[in-house]
Amino acid sequence: MDANKIVSALADVTAEQDPTLKSAKLASLCSALWAERGVELVVVGGSAIEILTEGAYASGDLDMCHATKSTLTVAERKEIMGLLGAKGGPRNWQVAGMYLDLLGPVESFAHTPYRRVEAPYGSILLMKPEDLLVERVLVSFYLGESETARDCAKVLAAVALRKEIEMNWDEVRRVANRPEYRNLPQCVQLVKEVADELKIESPLHPD
Amino acid sequence: MNSKLKVPCIPIEGSISWADWLKGRRARRESSKLVAPGVIRRQSSSSDRRLKKLFHGQRGLPFTPTEEL
Numbered sequence: 001m002d003a004n005k006i007v008s009a010l011a012d013v014t015a016e017q018d019p020t021l022k023s024a025k026l027a028s029l030c031s032a033l034w035a036e037r038g039v040e041l042v043v044v045g046g047s048a049i050e051i052l053t054e055g056a057y058a059s060g061d062l063d064m065c066h067a068t069k070s071t072l073t074v075a076e077r078k079e080i081m082g083l084l085g086a087k088g089g090p091r092n093w094q095v096a097g098m099y100l101d102l103l104g105p106v107e108s109f110a111h112t113p114y115r116r117v118e119a120p121y122g123s124i125l126l127m128k129p130e131d132l133l134v135e136r137v138l139v140s141f142y143l144g145e146s147e148t149a150r151d152c153a154k155v156l157a158a159v160a161l162r163k164e165i166e167m168n169w170d171e172v173r174r175v176a177n178r179p180e181y182r183n184l185p186q187c188v189q190l191v192k193e194v195a196d197e198l199k200i201e202s203p204l205h206p207d
Numbered sequence: 208m209n210s211k212l213k214v215p216c217i218p219i220e221g222s223i224s225w226a227d228w229l230k231g232r233r234a235r236r237e238s239s240k241l242v243a244p245g246v247i248r249r250q251s252s253s254s255d256r257r258l259k260k261l262f263h264g265q266r267g268l269p270f271t272p273t274e275e276l
Contacts, residue, residue, distance in 0.1 A: 017268060018268070018270075019267050019268040019269070020232075052217060052235075053235055054232050054233075054235040054236035054239055054276070055236075055239040056239070056245070056270045057248055058248065058267065059249065059258055059266040059267040060261060060265075060266060060267030060268060061254055061258065094261065098267075099257060099258070099261070112219050113219060113220065115218075115219070116223070117223055117225065117228050118222050118223065118224050119228075120225060123222065148248075148250075151247040152243075154242040155238075155239035155242060155243050155247070157242075158238045158242045158243075159235050159239060162234075163216055164216055164217070164234055164235050165216065165235075166217065167219075168219060194242050197241065198241060
């Protein structure tokens with residue numbers, strides 16, 4: 001990406017006041033710049049859920065991981081993020097009026113692809129909703145009964161049940177049965193609850 | 208024809224264009240709000256200090272109202 005385009009993209013992201021657009025555009029810009037050095041980034045956690053659902057959940061930080069085995073050296077990160085006028089580093093930056101956290105290698109159990117949005121400065125990869133749903137259900141049931149995590153799982157289920165994102169429900173079932181989670185009954189329960197609210201048949205129903 | 212059929216889906220295979228992702232924003236928000244109304248952003252986290260400093264006491268920018276999506 002040439003210098004003029006970076007300046008123009010950075011100005012666009014900085015001026016953006018819609019938090020979801022801002023997050024998506026920053027992910028797009030960073031993904032493009034890192035990809036030029038051979039590293040593929042993935043948006044994860046609440047940031048990914050927000051881009052997938054518009055659930056009004058995410059805060060002002062963007063969480064990303066690297067999907068490629070290797071990542072950039074500290075010097076390379078400094079160079080790239082310096083192009084964006086970022087402060088901080090080497091894993092957390094304040095950039096374009098928000099925060100970017102680079103969390104390390106991505107962890108995914110689903111066999112589906114990362115979802116892909118062709119954003120203005122390059123493709124954004126998003127964590128697989130199958131992983132996100134099972135993980136949020138785990139958090140909502142086991143770690144202090146988090147109402148926020150439960151709401152987050154519900155919005156993901158709702159958008160998938162209404163087919164606004166394509167979900168592989170067999171993969172949800174398989175991931176939820178893995179030893180890392182073992183929470184299929186809770187996933188079935190939550191998806192049924194949402195399906196009942198929406199008057200849609202649950203694809204995870206035991207029948 | 209059912210207007211729901213016109214909402215672009217974020218697919219498993221391939222990708223969704225930016226224009227289609229933008230077009231689907233309102234429908235996704237409406238679906239979300241059927242089961243979890245209002246803003247469901249966490250009230251606190253370990254990032255509070257830096258977030259509240261940057262966003263004037265809030266944890267992020269305000270969400271765009273559904274009708275403006």
